[in-house]
Amino acid sequence: MKAKQSGERKSRGVPGRRVLRYPGQGRECEQGRLNRIRPIFSWTLLCLALFCLFFVEGCRLDMHVEPRYDPLSASTLFPDGRSERPMVPGTVARGHLRTDELLYTGRINGQLANVFPFPITKADLERGRQRYDIYCTPCHDYAGTGDGMIVRRGFPAPPSYHIARLVNAPVGHFFDVMTNGYGTMYSYADRVSVKDRWRIAAYIRALQLSQNATLSEVPQNERLKLLMEKGK
Numbered sequence: 001m002k003a004k005q006s007g008e009r010k011s012r013g014v015p016g017r018r019v020l021r022y023p024g025q026g027r028e029c030e031q032g033r034l035n036r037i038r039p040i041f042s043w044t045l046l047c048l049a050l051f052c053l054f055f056v057e058g059c060r061l062d063m064h065v066e067p068r069y070d071p072l073s074a075s076t077l078f079p080d081g082r083s084e085r086p087m088v089p090g091t092v093a094r095g096h097l098r099t100d101e102l103l104y105t106g107r108i109n110g111q112l113a114n115v116f117p118f119p120i121t122k123a124d125l126e127r128g129r130q131r132y133d134i135y136c137t138p139c140h141d142y143a144g145t146g147d148g149m150i151v152r153r154g155f156p157a158p159p160s161y162h163i164a165r166l167v168n169a170p171v172g173h174f175f176d177v178m179t180n181g182y183g184t185m186y187s188y189a190d191r192v193s194v195k196d197r198w199r200i201a202a203y204i205r206a207l208q209l210s211q212n213a214t215l216s217e218v219p220q221n222e223r224l225k226l227l228m229e230k231g232k
């Protein structure tokens, strides 16, 4: 019993693990030896892993430096000396196919058109007024006479929409002016969508009518209101 007690003791640092000693031998068993060589084994493994990692990294380098052109760099391969290839003629970016001449240019067979590419509803006119108020009134003012805030502060004055030339101008002209700019006025193509430009053109037509209409053009039920206003 005594021998057994001295042969069993707890190993240092590892709670619960027992190291057996045979009485009189004074030697550790297999488990004890393993405990001593395990750290050496782990270190070797770690070094091996790092070593492998280093070489694997080294292999990837080849992929990083594979032959390629930087943007806009020169090339001796192509006759024009450029590394990037020009677009194949007729290439159209996705969503940029513009076959509808009237919708996108305001023209029919190259001539400014006097028709709208889609039916104009009251909602379109209202949207046109809202867009006009945002983008055009700073110069053209709310009535379209060309006396907007910016003009009052020195910007070149635009012509009034109510001069005969613009009253008689085809609606495509207004679309064209917004799309491509006109003289001092810059283009609104990047700020106002294609359809909204048509809606603004429709609203300018309404503005022109508002300043040049005769009583016969006013709907019957509205005429009475006008006459009452006049009588005040």
Ligand code: HEC
Pocket (backbone or CB within 6 Å): 132, 135, 136, 137, 138, 139, 140, 150, 155, 156, 157, 158, 159, 173, 174, 177, 178, 182, 183, 184, 185, 186, 188, 192, 200
């Ligand atoms: C920053 C001021 C400014 C704003 C904003 C502006 N315009 Fe103009 N617009 C001008 C000036 C200036 C002219 C006269 C250009 C010229 O004759 O050189 C002009 C001219 C025009 C003409 C007449 C072209 C002609 O045939 O004489 C139309 C139509 C027109 N603008 C529409 C618009 C519409 C629609 C908007 C809003 C989307 C707008 N403009 C916004 C300054 C402006």
